[in-house]
Amino acid sequence: MSAPTHRGAAFGVETIGMTKIFGALNALDDVSIKVRPGTLHALLGENGAGKSTLVKCMMGFYQPTRGELLVDGQEAVIRNPRDAMRLKLGMVYQHFTLVPSLTAAENLIVSRPDCPSVIDWKREIAALDAFMATMPFKVPLTTPVSGLSAGEKQKLEILKQLYLDRRFIILDEPTSVLTPDEADEMLGLLKAMTARDELTILMITHKFREVTAYADEVSVLRRGRYVGGGLVGDLSTADMARMMIGDTEIRERATRREQPSQPVALELVALHAADDEGLPAVTSVDLKVRAGEILGIAGVSGNGQSELIEVISGQRPLDDGRILVHGKPYEPVRTEMDRLKVFSLQEEPLRNSAVPRMSVAENMALRTFDKPPIASLRWWLSPAPMRARARELIDRYRVKTPSTETPIENLSGGNVQRAVLARELSGDVDVLVVANPCFGLDFASVAEIRTQIMEQRNRGAAVLLVSEDLDEILELADRVAVMSGGRITLNAPIAATDRAAIGHAMAGGH
Amino acid sequence: MPDPTTDASVPAVAAQPAPHPRAIDWVGRALAASEAIVIPVGAVVVSAALFSLFLLALGKSPQTFFELLWRGGFGTAFSWQNTLVRTAPLIFTALCVAIPARLGLVIIGGEGALVIGGFAAAVVALPFIGQGGAFFVMPLMFIAATLAGALWIGFVGALRHHRGVNETIASLLMFYIAVAILNFFVEGALRSPADPNKPSTTPIGADLMVGQIPGLEVHWGLAFGVVMAIGAHILMSRTTFGFAARVTGGNVRAARAQGLPVGRLMLAACALAGACAGIAGYFEVAAILGKANASLVAGYGFTGILVSFLARHNPLAIPPVAILFGGLAAAGGLIQRRMGLPDATVQVLQGLIFLIILLSETVYGRIPLFSREARA
Numbered sequence: 001m002s003a004p005t006h007r008g009a010a011f012g013v014e015t016i017g018m019t020k021i022f023g024a025l026n027a028l029d030d031v032s033i034k035v036r037p038g039t040l041h042a043l044l045g046e047n048g049a050g051k052s053t054l055v056k057c058m059m060g061f062y063q064p065t066r067g068e069l070l071v072d073g074q075e076a077v078i079r080n081p082r083d084a085m086r087l088k089l090g091m092v093y094q095h096f097t098l099v100p101s102l103t104a105a106e107n108l109i110v111s112r113p114d115c116p117s118v119i120d121w122k123r124e125i126a127a128l129d130a131f132m133a134t135m136p137f138k139v140p141l142t143t144p145v146s147g148l149s150a151g152e153k154q155k156l157e158i159l160k161q162l163y164l165d166r167r168f169i170i171l172d173e174p175t176s177v178l179t180p181d182e183a184d185e186m187l188g189l190l191k192a193m194t195a196r197d198e199l200t201i202l203m204i205t206h207k208f209r210e211v212t213a214y215a216d217e218v219s220v221l222r223r224g225r226y227v228g229g230g231l232v233g234d235l236s237t238a239d240m241a242r243m244m245i246g247d248t249e250i251r252e253r254a255t256r257r258e259q260p261s262q263p264v265a266l267e268l269v270a271l272h273a274a275d276d277e278g279l280p281a282v283t284s285v286d287l288k289v290r291a292g293e294i295l296g297i298a299g300v301s302g303n304g305q306s307e308l309i310e311v312i313s314g315q316r317p318l319d320d321g322r323i324l325v326h327g328k329p330y331e332p333v334r335t336e337m338d339r340l341k342v343f344s345l346q347e348e349p350l351r352n353s354a355v356p357r358m359s360v361a362e363n364m365a366l367r368t369f370d371k372p373p374i375a376s377l378r379w380w381l382s383p384a385p386m387r388a389r390a391r392e393l394i395d396r397y398r399v400k401t402p403s404t405e406t407p408i409e410n411l412s413g414g415n416v417q418r419a420v421l422a423r424e425l426s427g428d429v430d431v432l433v434v435a436n437p438c439f440g441l442d443f444a445s446v447a448e449i450r451t452q453i454m455e456q457r458n459r460g461a462a463v464l465l466v467s468e469d470l471d472e473i474l475e476l477a478d479r480v481a482v483m484s485g486g487r488i489t490l491n492a493p494i495a496a497t498d499r500a501a502i503g504h505a506m507a508g509g510h
Numbered sequence: 511m512p513d514p515t516t517d518a519s520v521p522a523v524a525a526q527p528a529p530h531p532r533a534i535d536w537v538g539r540a541l542a543a544s545e546a547i548v549i550p551v552g553a554v555v556v557s558a559a560l561f562s563l564f565l566l567a568l569g570k571s572p573q574t575f576f577e578l579l580w581r582g583g584f585g586t587a588f589s590w591q592n593t594l595v596r597t598a599p600l601i602f603t604a605l606c607v608a609i610p611a612r613l614g615l616v617i618i619g620g621e622g623a624l625v626i627g628g629f630a631a632a633v634v635a636l637p638f639i640g641q642g643g644a645f646f647v648m649p650l651m652f653i654a655a656t657l658a659g660a661l662w663i664g665f666v667g668a669l670r671h672h673r674g675v676n677e678t679i680a681s682l683l684m685f686y687i688a689v690a691i692l693n694f695f696v697e698g699a700l701r702s703p704a705d706p707n708k709p710s711t712t713p714i715g716a717d718l719m720v721g722q723i724p725g726l727e728v729h730w731g732l733a734f735g736v737v738m739a740i741g742a743h744i745l746m747s748r749t750t751f752g753f754a755a756r757v758t759g760g761n762v763r764a765a766r767a768q769g770l771p772v773g774r775l776m777l778a779a780c781a782l783a784g785a786c787a788g789i790a791g792y793f794e795v796a797a798i799l800g801k802a803n804a805s806l807v808a809g810y811g812f813t814g815i816l817v818s819f820l821a822r823h824n825p826l827a828i829p830p831v832a833i834l835f836g837g838l839a840a841a842g843g844l845i846q847r848r849m850g851l852p853d854a855t856v857q858v859l860q861g862l863i864f865l866i867i868l869l870s871e872t873v874y875g876r877i878p879l880f881s882r883e884a885r886a
Binding site for chain 2: 357369378
């Protein structure tokens with residue numbers, strides 16, 4: 001590995017009329033963007049706007065139907081990711097691609113395409129040290145990656161791209177697993193590298209704050225088309241938001257109705273649970289949620305929130321502690337869910353709350369299939385009332401589906417979430433457990449789902465909302481709790497805290 | 511249920527009008543449905559082609575082979591009878607695979623439940639042999655076989671539920687235990703002096719034997735098997751148990767989140783599956799063998815796995831597929847005599863079919879012709 005000086009190594013990339021058609025879907029329609037050398041360029045857009053398709057065409061994962069790619073001013077044909085690597089294009093994915101049991105150094109060395117079958121570790125480590133000396137950020141090289149924090153792993157992913165001498169790096173929502181402080185540190189360092197002309201960055205994001213604070217230029221996509229962009233300094237957040245969502249009218253958010261304090265409906269007492277490896281994931285969690293109140297649980301993903309939700313919804317055994325609903329011990333089995341009116345809306349509905357290959361009607365009946373009118377004599381199942389009920393819910397919640405008999409996996413993400421929402425919220429709800437309900441949805445769906453949650457609260461339901469999106473919590477919650485390392489590090493009324501305090505608590509609160 | 515949210519919760523997003531239920535695309539639906547038939551049939555054809563190459567390599571004529579297969583399995587009334595006698599146990603053992611498969615469990619030890627079921631039937635009959643009272647003893651034998659099979663595979667389900675033991679391995683290993691139990695008693699305490707050449711239990715006698723379906727010369731087990739297959743279909747598609755089972759098999763996380771008793775459902779499905787295989791054992795003893803001996807271990811349980819996979823675990827598809835494999839088995843003897851090929855040749859074909867069936871699982875959803883239905 002040569003360790004040349006990287007100053008002035010940055011180059012630009014330009015797409016001209018990039019179009020990608022999947023069957024009947026125009027995923028990308030005549031998109032031309034220009035990423036100038038030595039800049040940090042943000043790519044904004046809602047889910048499904050074509051951001052991923054665009055970068056996958058640039059990286060050779062997809063072949064564009066039409067369009068050209070210019071790398072450093074030269075026309076480039078990228079047939080596969082290997083061609084992209086040869087042209088020094090690299091990409092950092094949202095999820096880590098490191099080998100957890102290997103050290104950082106080992107991860108870097110084995111990632112090299114020219115890595116020899118027999119590795120001269122002494123020589124390689126020396127070369128690696130020389131390389132690291134030129135880098136603005138450091139990562140412990142000798143600890144296994146599994147022992148690194150999320151921020152360090154993310155840095156290592158970026159270092160890997162630089163080590164492989166990629167000079168144009170695409171970052172896919174790089175800060176989604178970082179605390180606000182980690183995100184600021186990393187983006188600051190990257191911005192400095194682009195400013196020194198060592199690197200060009202194209203960053204996919206949907207956080208306006210990151211765009212305004214760190215990006216030089218921005219391009220906005222909507223429904224597969226380029227709808228605007230320019231220098232970040234020339235655009236306001238409102239301009240960018242308008243480009244992203246177009247003319248879609250967003251419903252006014254449901255207003256929070258002020259109501260007197262009500263009794264505690266859901267109480268978690270000293271909960272302990274282990275993760276899939278049997279290591280403690282939830283440690284001594286005590287929380288109380290009152291009726292007519294939303295308790296938001298913030299935190300960086302992977303700090304025990306998923307396990308907590310799984311325990312409450314019956315997907316993971318409870319190691320110790322108690323769950324009380326209306327003061328009585330609660331066990332997440334069907335009879336008690338029905339009796340105490342406990343409902344849940346989980347993240348990734350196709351993984352957690354729907355059966356992908358069963359029909360929309362069947363999925364909407366998961367709560368009611370064993371009760372009249374769908375069931376008679378406790379055993380006999382009648383499809384007609386099941387379909388009738390599904391049709392009613394489809395109309396009321398505007399689920400877009402070809403028919404009630406379509407497998408739910410054929411629906412778009414927003415419609416799957418809406419179908420599940422219809423099922424869980426159409427009854428009489430006392431306790432609602434929600435996890436990242438808006439993850440990956442478009443603006444209109446997000447507004448709708450948040451409104452529904454707020455309305456359940458106004459009606460008097462106790463809502464436990466886990467979200468990785470701090471803005472969502474700040475918008476919806478009455479109280480906020482922060483989870484870090486499986487513990488609650490902050491628990492305060494929303495008015496008595498702020499972003500900084502929450503961010504501090506996310507990092508462990510010490 | 512009172513529904514206070516009816517009006518308040520109607521979302522009102524201007525840009526999202528209510529959907530128009532799209533006209534149902536009948537051609538697309540028919541094509542999508544035909545995928546489940548075309549792919550397995552294609553798999554069988556590919557296996558037959560590969561098997562022909564195998565025969566050519568042995569210097570034998572594939573044409574003769576398939577002619578004999580037809581004649582031995584389906585060509586004459588006698589061969590049909592031969593085929594259907596072998597079809598009956600295959601339907602039951604295939605159900606033993608298909609029912610747990612709907613919950614995502616892979617049970618391959620149906621042969622063990624068949625052996626234990628047949629053995630139990632023969633044993634409970636022992637005190638009553640030659641004393642009449644068939645109206646009482648025959649149901650007793652049937653119940654004993656059903657229960658023994660249910661407990662046998664039910665135990666596998668319990669191991670899985672309470673101890674997290676892999677059900678596939680456990681059911682396979684239990685098969686060896688079943689054979690050992692059978693041999694231990696048949697060659698020891700329960701060996702009948704009536705049969706000096708082959709260790710067996712005392713023959714149950716003609717009055718306890720199951721009769722034949724009039725005009726078909728095949729025992730009642732076949733009809734019962736078809737009824738069971740239809741019953742299994744109704745259970746899976748039209749009952750709350752079947753619905754809960756399909757939810758569990760389709761997404762166990764969603765089933766847990768709905769508070770469904772996943773463990774109990776798995777246990778029940780395993781017991782039901784074992785009961786089916788136990789019934790196969792009952793008919794082998796009470797309609798064919800007349801006693802329990804090593805002939806119970808005839809491989810029906812293992813061929814049943816194949817039948818279930820080829821039928822895509824659809825109970826209604828099991829009887830026809832079972833007839834196909836019954837015919838293969840029935841023709842084995844003829845092929846052996848006429849072509850000078852070992853009896854196991856048919857098993858080579860069966861193995862090939864299984865391999866290609868497993869491979870063909872990866873093809874589903876990949877052929878554009880079958881997935882015309884527009885995505886919402």
